[in-house]
Amino acid sequence: MNAPLFDAHCHLDFDCFDADRGAVFERARAAGVCRFMVPGTTRRRWKHVLALGAREGVAVSLGLHPYFIDSHGDSDLEALAEELGRHDRLVAIGECGIDARFETTLAQQWALFEAQLQLARQHRLPVVIHCVHADDQVAKRLRQLDLPRRGLVHAFGGSPQQARRFLDLGYTLGLGGAATYDRAQRLHRAVTMIPDDGFVLETDSPDMPLSGRQGQRNEPAYLMETLATIARLRGQTRDSVAANAWSNTCRLFGLDADGRAS
Numbered sequence: 345m346n347a348p349l350f351d352a353h354c355h356l357d358f359d360c361f362d363a364d365r366g367a368v369f370e371r372a373r374a375a376g377v378c379r380f381m382v383p384g385t386t387r388r389r390w391k392h393v394l395a396l397g398a399r400e401g402v403a404v405s406l407g408l409h410p411y412f413i414d415s416h417g418d419s420d421l422e423a424l425a426e427e428l429g430r431h432d433r434l435v436a437i438g439e440c441g442i443d444a445r446f447e448t449t450l451a452q453q454w455a456l457f458e459a460q461l462q463l464a465r466q467h468r469l470p471v472v473i474h475c476v477h478a479d480d481q482v483a484k485r486l487r488q489l490d491l492p493r494r495g496l497v498h499a500f501g502g503s504p505q506q507a508r509r510f511l512d513l514g515y516t517l518g519l520g521g522a523a524t525y526d527r528a529q530r531l532h533r534a535v536t537m538i539p540d541d542g543f544v545l546e547t548d549s550p551d552m553p554l555s556g557r558q559g560q561r562n563e564p565a566y567l568m569e570t571l572a573t574i575a576r577l578r579g580q581t582r583d584s585v586a587a588n589a590w591s592n593t594c595r596l597f598g599l600d601a602d603g604r605a606s
Protein backbone atom coordinates (compact mmCIF):
# COMPACT_ATOMS: atom_id res chain seq x y z
CA MET A 345 0.00 0.00 0.00
CA ASN A 346 1.21 3.50 -0.78
CA ALA A 347 -0.39 6.25 1.27
CA PRO A 348 -1.06 9.38 -0.82
CA LEU A 349 1.07 12.47 -0.24
CA PHE A 350 0.19 16.10 0.36
CA ASP A 351 2.80 18.67 -0.70
CA ALA A 352 2.05 21.22 2.02
CA HIS A 353 4.07 24.05 0.44
CA CYS A 354 4.85 24.48 -3.25
CA HIS A 355 4.96 27.55 -5.50
CA LEU A 356 3.40 26.02 -8.59
CA ASP A 357 2.18 29.45 -9.69
CA PHE A 358 5.75 30.59 -10.47
CA ASP A 359 6.71 31.43 -14.07
CA CYS A 360 9.20 28.56 -14.24
CA PHE A 361 6.24 26.14 -14.34
CA ASP A 362 4.37 27.97 -17.12
CA ALA A 363 5.78 25.84 -19.92
CA ASP A 364 4.97 22.43 -18.40
CA ARG A 365 2.64 22.91 -15.42
CA GLY A 366 0.28 20.16 -16.58
CA ALA A 367 3.16 17.70 -16.82
CA VAL A 368 4.38 18.72 -13.35
CA PHE A 369 0.94 17.85 -11.90
CA GLU A 370 0.91 14.58 -13.83
CA ARG A 371 4.35 13.54 -12.61
CA ALA A 372 3.33 14.43 -9.06
CA ARG A 373 0.18 12.33 -9.24
CA ALA A 374 2.10 9.44 -10.81
CA ALA A 375 4.44 9.62 -7.79
CA GLY A 376 1.50 9.57 -5.36
CA VAL A 377 1.44 13.29 -4.60
CA CYS A 378 -2.18 14.28 -5.12
CA ARG A 379 -2.76 17.33 -2.90
CA PHE A 380 -0.93 20.65 -3.05
CA MET A 381 -0.89 23.81 -0.97
CA VAL A 382 0.19 26.86 -2.99
CA PRO A 383 0.92 30.01 -0.93
CA GLY A 384 0.91 33.52 -2.37
CA THR A 385 4.08 35.61 -2.38
CA THR A 386 3.42 38.96 -4.09
CA ARG A 387 0.29 40.88 -5.07
CA ARG A 388 1.17 40.53 -8.74
CA ARG A 389 1.11 36.73 -8.43
CA TRP A 390 -2.09 36.36 -6.36
CA LYS A 391 -4.28 35.97 -9.45
CA HIS A 392 -2.16 33.04 -10.59
CA VAL A 393 -2.40 31.45 -7.15
CA LEU A 394 -6.17 31.91 -7.10
CA ALA A 395 -6.44 30.36 -10.56
CA LEU A 396 -4.54 27.29 -9.34
CA GLY A 397 -6.94 27.09 -6.39
CA ALA A 398 -9.71 26.22 -8.85
CA ARG A 399 -7.85 23.03 -9.80
CA GLU A 400 -8.63 19.65 -8.28
CA GLY A 401 -6.60 19.01 -5.15
CA VAL A 402 -5.04 22.48 -4.82
CA ALA A 403 -5.47 24.59 -1.66
CA VAL A 404 -4.26 28.20 -1.68
CA SER A 405 -3.39 31.11 0.57
CA LEU A 406 -2.43 34.72 -0.09
CA GLY A 407 0.34 36.73 1.51
CA LEU A 408 3.32 39.03 1.10
CA HIS A 409 6.63 37.17 1.26
CA PRO A 410 9.62 38.84 2.98
CA TYR A 411 12.01 37.72 0.24
CA PHE A 412 10.19 40.03 -2.19
CA ILE A 413 10.08 42.98 0.22
CA ASP A 414 11.25 45.42 -2.46
CA SER A 415 8.37 44.58 -4.77
CA HIS A 416 5.58 45.12 -2.22
CA GLY A 417 3.80 48.46 -2.52
CA ASP A 418 2.17 50.61 0.16
CA SER A 419 -1.34 49.53 -0.77
CA ASP A 420 -0.60 45.80 -0.91
CA LEU A 421 -1.62 45.12 2.70
CA GLU A 422 -4.96 46.81 2.10
CA ALA A 423 -5.35 44.76 -1.06
CA LEU A 424 -4.60 41.60 0.93
CA ALA A 425 -7.30 42.47 3.47
CA GLU A 426 -9.75 43.01 0.59
CA GLU A 427 -8.88 39.68 -1.03
CA LEU A 428 -9.42 37.93 2.31
CA GLY A 429 -12.89 39.36 2.47
CA ARG A 430 -13.63 38.32 -1.10
CA HIS A 431 -12.46 34.68 -1.22
CA ASP A 432 -13.71 32.18 1.33
CA ARG A 433 -11.59 29.37 -0.11
CA LEU A 434 -8.31 30.76 1.26
CA VAL A 435 -6.99 28.31 3.85
CA ALA A 436 -4.28 30.51 5.42
CA ILE A 437 -2.43 33.82 5.43
CA GLY A 438 1.00 33.64 3.86
CA GLU A 439 3.61 33.14 2.91
CA CYS A 440 4.86 35.78 5.32
CA GLY A 441 7.66 36.08 7.82
CA ILE A 442 11.23 37.14 8.42
CA ASP A 443 14.35 36.47 6.37
CA ALA A 444 17.26 37.79 8.43
CA ARG A 445 19.73 37.21 5.59
CA PHE A 446 18.47 40.57 4.35
CA GLU A 447 19.47 42.75 7.29
CA THR A 448 18.85 46.13 5.70
CA THR A 449 15.11 45.49 5.28
CA LEU A 450 14.44 43.85 8.66
CA ALA A 451 12.37 46.75 10.03
CA GLN A 452 10.16 46.71 6.93
CA GLN A 453 9.91 42.92 7.08
CA TRP A 454 8.73 42.98 10.69
CA ALA A 455 6.10 45.63 9.94
CA LEU A 456 4.75 43.57 7.06
CA PHE A 457 4.84 40.31 9.05
CA GLU A 458 3.13 41.89 12.03
CA ALA A 459 0.29 43.22 9.87
CA GLN A 460 -0.26 39.76 8.37
CA LEU A 461 -0.25 38.12 11.81
CA GLN A 462 -3.00 40.53 12.81
CA LEU A 463 -4.97 39.60 9.67
CA ALA A 464 -4.61 35.94 10.68
CA ARG A 465 -6.13 36.75 14.03
CA GLN A 466 -8.92 38.83 12.51
CA HIS A 467 -9.88 36.20 9.93
CA ARG A 468 -9.19 33.22 12.21
CA LEU A 469 -6.81 31.68 9.69
CA PRO A 470 -3.51 29.85 10.24
CA VAL A 471 -0.29 31.56 9.08
CA VAL A 472 2.31 30.13 6.71
CA ILE A 473 5.63 31.39 8.05
CA HIS A 474 8.93 31.80 6.24
CA CYS A 475 11.59 32.10 8.93
CA VAL A 476 15.30 32.25 8.11
CA HIS A 477 17.89 32.96 10.82
CA ALA A 478 15.13 34.44 12.97
CA ASP A 479 13.63 31.43 14.80
CA ASP A 480 14.14 32.88 18.28
CA GLN A 481 12.60 36.28 17.57
CA VAL A 482 9.70 34.84 15.57
CA ALA A 483 8.92 32.26 18.28
CA LYS A 484 8.95 35.03 20.88
CA ARG A 485 6.45 37.09 18.89
CA LEU A 486 4.19 34.08 18.23
CA ARG A 487 4.12 33.36 21.96
CA GLN A 488 3.04 36.93 22.71
CA LEU A 489 0.35 36.90 20.03
CA ASP A 490 -1.27 33.56 20.87
CA LEU A 491 -3.00 33.37 17.45
CA PRO A 492 -6.23 31.36 17.38
CA ARG A 493 -5.29 28.96 14.54
CA ARG A 494 -1.49 28.88 14.91
CA GLY A 495 0.14 27.84 11.62
CA LEU A 496 3.03 26.31 9.72
CA VAL A 497 6.72 27.08 10.17
CA HIS A 498 7.58 26.08 6.65
CA ALA A 499 10.95 24.59 5.59
CA PHE A 500 11.99 24.11 9.17
CA GLY A 501 15.77 23.81 9.41
CA GLY A 502 16.51 24.48 13.06
CA SER A 503 17.70 22.61 16.11
CA PRO A 504 15.75 20.21 18.35
CA GLN A 505 15.39 23.07 20.86
CA GLN A 506 13.96 25.41 18.23
CA ALA A 507 11.62 22.67 17.04
CA ARG A 508 10.45 22.07 20.58
CA ARG A 509 9.68 25.75 21.10
CA PHE A 510 7.49 26.04 17.98
CA LEU A 511 5.76 22.74 18.80
CA ASP A 512 5.06 23.85 22.37
CA LEU A 513 3.42 26.96 20.94
CA GLY A 514 1.14 24.74 18.85
CA TYR A 515 2.82 25.37 15.48
CA THR A 516 3.43 22.67 12.88
CA LEU A 517 6.85 22.19 11.27
CA GLY A 518 7.27 21.81 7.51
CA LEU A 519 9.91 19.21 6.59
CA GLY A 520 11.41 19.36 3.13
CA GLY A 521 14.50 18.85 1.02
CA ALA A 522 16.92 20.20 3.64
CA ALA A 523 16.60 16.93 5.54
CA THR A 524 17.90 14.92 2.56
CA TYR A 525 21.45 16.28 3.01
CA ASP A 526 23.82 14.10 5.05
CA ARG A 527 25.44 17.18 6.56
CA ALA A 528 22.15 18.36 8.13
CA GLN A 529 22.89 16.53 11.39
CA ARG A 530 21.25 19.08 13.66
CA LEU A 531 18.04 19.03 11.60
CA HIS A 532 18.14 15.21 11.58
CA ARG A 533 18.14 15.23 15.38
CA ALA A 534 15.13 17.57 15.30
CA VAL A 535 13.30 15.30 12.83
CA THR A 536 13.65 12.33 15.19
CA MET A 537 12.04 14.15 18.13
CA ILE A 538 9.02 15.75 16.44
CA PRO A 539 5.81 14.00 17.54
CA ASP A 540 3.63 12.29 14.91
CA ASP A 541 1.17 15.19 14.94
CA GLY A 542 3.80 17.95 14.66
CA PHE A 543 4.95 17.94 11.03
CA VAL A 544 3.92 18.13 7.39
CA LEU A 545 5.91 17.28 4.25
CA GLU A 546 6.68 19.90 1.62
CA THR A 547 8.93 20.55 -1.36
CA ASP A 548 8.88 24.39 -1.50
CA SER A 549 9.06 23.88 -5.30
CA PRO A 550 10.75 25.30 -7.31
CA ASP A 551 13.20 26.03 -4.47
CA MET A 552 15.01 23.87 -1.90
CA PRO A 553 16.44 21.20 -4.26
CA LEU A 554 16.98 17.79 -2.74
CA SER A 555 20.37 16.24 -2.21
CA GLY A 556 21.58 14.99 -5.58
CA ARG A 557 19.38 17.47 -7.44
CA GLN A 558 21.25 20.71 -6.67
CA GLY A 559 20.83 23.33 -9.37
CA GLN A 560 17.62 21.75 -10.67
CA ARG A 561 14.09 23.06 -10.44
CA ASN A 562 12.36 21.27 -7.58
CA GLU A 563 8.88 19.82 -8.14
CA PRO A 564 6.25 17.99 -6.08
CA ALA A 565 7.00 14.54 -7.58
CA TYR A 566 10.26 14.57 -5.60
CA LEU A 567 8.36 14.64 -2.30
CA MET A 568 8.68 10.82 -2.34
CA GLU A 569 12.42 11.19 -1.77
CA THR A 570 11.91 13.48 1.22
CA LEU A 571 9.35 11.02 2.58
CA ALA A 572 11.91 8.21 2.33
CA THR A 573 14.48 10.26 4.25
CA ILE A 574 12.05 11.34 6.98
CA ALA A 575 10.78 7.76 7.42
CA ARG A 576 14.33 6.43 7.71
CA LEU A 577 15.37 9.11 10.23
CA ARG A 578 12.26 8.51 12.34
CA GLY A 579 12.44 4.71 12.11
CA GLN A 580 8.87 4.58 10.80
CA THR A 581 7.31 3.17 7.64
CA ARG A 582 6.78 5.51 4.71
CA ASP A 583 3.07 4.81 4.86
CA SER A 584 2.75 5.86 8.48
CA VAL A 585 4.80 9.04 7.92
CA ALA A 586 2.77 9.89 4.81
CA ALA A 587 -0.52 9.24 6.62
CA ASN A 588 0.46 11.39 9.62
CA ALA A 589 1.69 14.21 7.38
CA TRP A 590 -1.55 14.05 5.39
CA SER A 591 -3.84 14.30 8.39
CA ASN A 592 -1.65 17.00 9.97
CA THR A 593 -1.88 19.08 6.77
CA CYS A 594 -5.66 18.70 6.63
CA ARG A 595 -6.06 19.66 10.29
CA LEU A 596 -3.68 22.63 9.99
CA PHE A 597 -5.48 24.15 7.01
CA GLY A 598 -9.01 23.16 8.05
CA LEU A 599 -9.47 20.74 5.12
CA ASP A 600 -11.66 17.65 5.18
CA ALA A 601 -10.08 14.20 5.59
CA ASP A 602 -9.79 13.98 1.82
CA GLY A 603 -7.70 17.16 1.71
CA ARG A 604 -10.39 19.37 0.23
CA ALA A 605 -11.49 22.81 1.38
CA SER A 606 -14.90 22.31 2.95
Ligand SMILES: [Zn+2]
Nearest residue numbers: 353355439548
Ligand atom coordinates in the same frame (compact mmCIF):
# COMPACT_ATOMS: atom_id res chain seq x y z
ZN1 LIG B 1 7.71 29.23 0.04
